Amino acid sequence: ATLSLGIAYAQTPDLSDPPAIEGEVLGDHGSHTLRMGLGLSDTSPQYLSSRYFADILEQRTEGRITVNIFPNSQLGDDVQMMEMLQTGSLDMSYPSSSPATTYVQELAVFDLPFLLPSREAAIAVMQSETAQRMLDAFEGTGIKALTFSENGYRQLTNSARAVESPEDVAGLDVRGLSVRTMENPVHLSIWETLGANPTPMAFGELFSAMEQGVVDGQENPWSTILTSNFYEVQDYGSETRHVYTPFIMMMSQRTWDRLAPEYQELVQEAARQSAEYEIQLSTEYDDWAREQLEERGMQITRLDDDQVAAFQEAVQPVYDRWAPRIGEDLIAEIQSIVDATQ
Ligand code: KDG
Numbered sequence: 001a002t003l004s005l006g007i008a009y010a011q012t013p014d015l016s017d018p019p020a021i022e023g024e025v026l027g028d029h030g031s032h033t034l035r036m037g038l039g040l041s042d043t044s045p046q047y048l049s050s051r052y053f054a055d056i057l058e059q060r061t062e063g064r065i066t067v068n069i070f071p072n073s074q075l076g077d078d079v080q081m082m083e084m085l086q087t088g089s090l091d092m093s094y095p096s097s098s099p100a101t102t103y104v105q106e107l108a109v110f111d112l113p114f115l116l117p118s119r120e121a122a123i124a125v126m127q128s129e130t131a132q133r134m135l136d137a138f139e140g141t142g143i144k145a146l147t148f149s150e151n152g153y154r155q156l157t158n159s160a161r162a163v164e165s166p167e168d169v170a171g172l173d174v175r176g177l178s179v180r181t182m183e184n185p186v187h188l189s190i191w192e193t194l195g196a197n198p199t200p201m202a203f204g205e206l207f208s209a210m211e212q213g214v215v216d217g218q219e220n221p222w223s224t225i226l227t228s229n230f231y232e233v234q235d236y237g238s239e240t241r242h243v244y245t246p247f248i249m250m251m252s253q254r255t256w257d258r259l260a261p262e263y264q265e266l267v268q269e270a271a272r273q274s275a276e277y278e279i280q281l282s283t284e285y286d287d288w289a290r291e292q293l294e295e296r297g298m299q300i301t302r303l304d305d306d307q308v309a310a311f312q313e314a315v316q317p318v319y320d321r322w323a324p325r326i327g328e329d330l331i332a333e334i335q336s337i338v339d340a341t342q
Contacts, residue, residue: 034067034255036092037075037084039203043227045285046094046247047071049149049278053249056270061263067092073204079183080202086142088254096151097246098184104137104145108326109334111186113315114308116244121338122150123279126246128337130330135248144256146249146268149275150282153241157225157234157298158217159210164238164301166314170195180206180218182245186326189318190242194311210234222289223282231293237300239290240311249275 036054040046047069054067075081078095082103085093101108109115116122125131126148135145156163158177163169169191170176178197181187191198199215209215210233217234219242225231249271259267294300303311323331 031064031066034065034091035075036067036069036094037073037081037090038069038071038094039073039078039081040071040224041227042069042071044071045150045223045278045281048281049274050094052277053270053274056273057266060266060270065263065267073202077202077204082143082250085250085252088142088252090252091255092249092251094247094249096182097148097248098182098187100248101184101186103141103143104134106134106137106327106330108184108186108322109330110245111184111190111243112322112326112331113190113242113318114312115331115334116338118341119153119244119283121341122244122246124341125334125337126150130333130337138250142253144251144253146251146271147275148246148248149278151245151247152221152223152282152286154219154221154243154245155225155237156217156219156240156242157230157237159213159234159236160216162236162238162299162301163240164303164307165310166194177216178214180209180215186318186322187243189321190315193315193317206230207233221282221286222293223285225298226285226289226292231296231298235297235299237290237293237298239300239302241308242311242315247278 036050038044038047038050050067050069054069058066075090076084078093078099079102081090081093082095082100084090097107097110101111116125131148135148138145156169156179158179160177161168161174163177169179176195176197178199179191180201181191181198183200183202188198188200201209201215206215206218207228207230210218210230217236218230219240220228220230222237225234225237251267256264256267290300
């Protein structure tokens with residue numbers, strides 16, 4: 001994979017865009033262009049697989065449906081773009097599951113730290129009937145959820161110090177790290193519990209917040225840390241793998257409803273295939289991106305089993321607080337899918 005660096009980062013969201021095509025069934029007459037907004041950059045596995053989605057769809061509809069992709073939070077952040085899907089002013093988006101918990105609460109199961117111990121387990125969960133039920137639960141929200149795919153294991157980076165223990169996060173004679181989190185209460189709880197000062201913030205604002213020292217650090221998969229150039233403003237990384245969060249490819253229900261049934265099937269199938277591709281790409285990117293980051297001067301701390309266990313133990317209060325609200329039955333269901341892969 002190649003990587004072109006120096007891409008313009010966050011741009012001002014333009015919420016005054018005209019609404020998507022009105023009127024006839026899409027694909028019936030002439031060609032239609034769907035607009036898809038992404039938070040990540042055009043070197044991310046998310047973008048590359050979205051291109052693949054667009055290509056499949058264009059080919060199978062013989063050019064009747066094309067997809068224009070807007071990366072780098074150009075059209076807004078995850079929260080704003082989901083609202084735009086609801087009103088129909090945007091056709092497609094690809095947010096993290098974490099901010100989507102405001103629509104489907106069960107998705108918060110993915111926010112529980114150290115729940116998915118391996119990629120095999122994570123993939124099995126994303127492809128399970130339990131996960132399909134979560135996608136179906138978007139019914140009535142104005143959003144059609146098409147598929148899960150991989151964002152991946154999230155790792156901590158910061159500009160202040162090397163972190164290898166919860167104590168390093170909290171600081172003893174120094175202040176706790178200020179860490180940007182996604183807009184999600186479980187993530188907030190994780191970093192509060194670890195003694196950090198967490199600040200929920202839109203992804204598009206993160207680079208400049210770190211550059212200006214508004215926050216010390218953030219957590220994202222290595223691929224995002226690389227493709228969004230975070231290494232330019234973050235000297236330290238720790239392989240915490242503290243949580244595995246998926247992406248959800250979404251369409252505006254209004255756009256979906258205007259697709260003829262055979263086009264709906266094509267969209268669903270293209271989404272499924274591109275998610276498979278995305279998971280493959282993202283898996284390959286993970287180690288590669290970590291190496292690239294080290295080459296670019298980021299000091300990355302690997303944690304041994306005991307060090308990981310220390311983090312796991314430290315975040316136990318997050319389970320105590322959130323498991324009853326997310327649902328013990330749901331957690332047990334996920335656990336049994338995980339166990340079957342071990
Ligand atoms: O396109 C997805 C991004 O907007 C976002 O979900 C990435 O994991 C992410 C984060 O930290 O906000």
